[in-house]
Amino acid sequence: MTARFHVPIPPGPFRVAEGLRAGLTPDRLRGDELHRPHHGVRTATPVEDDVGFCRAFVPRLRRDQALTGPSAAHVYGLPLPARLHGLDTVHVAVADPATPPRARTVRGTRIRPDLWRVVRVSGMPLTSPFTTWITLARWLDVDELTEAADALVTRSTNYPGLVGRRPYVGFEALRRRVAGLRGLTAVALLREAALRARPGVESPLETRLRRRLVAAGFPEPEVGGAVAAADGRTLHGDLVYRDERVILEYEGDVHRERTRFRRDITRGRRLRGGGWHVIRVTIDDLGGPAFAELCRDLAKLVPRGPAE
Known part of the structure; x- marks a missing residue:
């Protein structure tokens, strides 16, 4: 093993020419030690995303x-x-x-x-x-x-x-x-x-829910609308039907984090105490029979017109 073999690999992705200038041998640049995400480029670790x-x-x-x-x-x-x-x-x-x-x-x-x-x-x-x-x-x-x-x-x-x-x-x-x-x-x-497009959206699946509700014939809900909770404080609902006092809350996986989960439980209780009907929605509700069921339940609370 020659001293030349101990030349350190340049940090991050690098071109073959850069590796040669740094002292890496052609055999090392061709070998299995390095990864080749693109022609003429080498990395010390595989590209993962x-x-x-x-x-x-x-x-x-x-x-x-x-x-x-x-x-x-x-x-x-x-x-x-x-x-x-x-x-x-x-x-x-x-x-x-x-x-x-x-x-x-x-x-x-x-x-x-x-x-x-x-x-x-x-x-x-x-x-x-x-x-x-x-x-x-x-x-x-x-x-x-x-x-x-x-x-x-x-x-x-x-x-x-x-x-x-x-x-x-x-x-x-x-x-x-x-x-x-x-x-x-x-x-x-x-x-x-x-x-x-609407300002104030907090996730792409919240956008998807809003657009699918509109396509299903419901009026467009207010995004991030300010509402009064039972204790008088102002909270913001994900999707709000203000006249009908209905809030749809999209629950992504981040809501399963312990502190967030507990805060959401308290938040829902305060909203319901303020006279709001809260519907919690997950990704499983965005299509198929689950979405049809969501629409049937929502239609009991919010007037529904013809689908787009």
């Missing part, structure tokens, strides 16, 4: 390139459907008229100069949150885009997965900027999603 897959591509990015689309959305923590997780493609953007990259694991795209702004998150260059959301219209339907838009405009510190400052985009700014878009193929889809 979507963000890690994107991070591993950063050494290959040119200075005029940035991650965009689903890749940037993963880094921002925006909600994406399951079909856009665990992919083997990195989405890379350049400002028009530059030439986007082409490779087996790369999908390149051009971004209009008026929409081109690059920010760095966790050391990775990304298209801005607004531009990233626009590019998602190639992969998402209107309800999925609405979930992502709700995440863009939320100020909630409880919203899962988001990194960095909140909101990514102000609610009114989102609508104003979308209304001003011209010349994009999916502009009608983006405008519809912006109209459906």
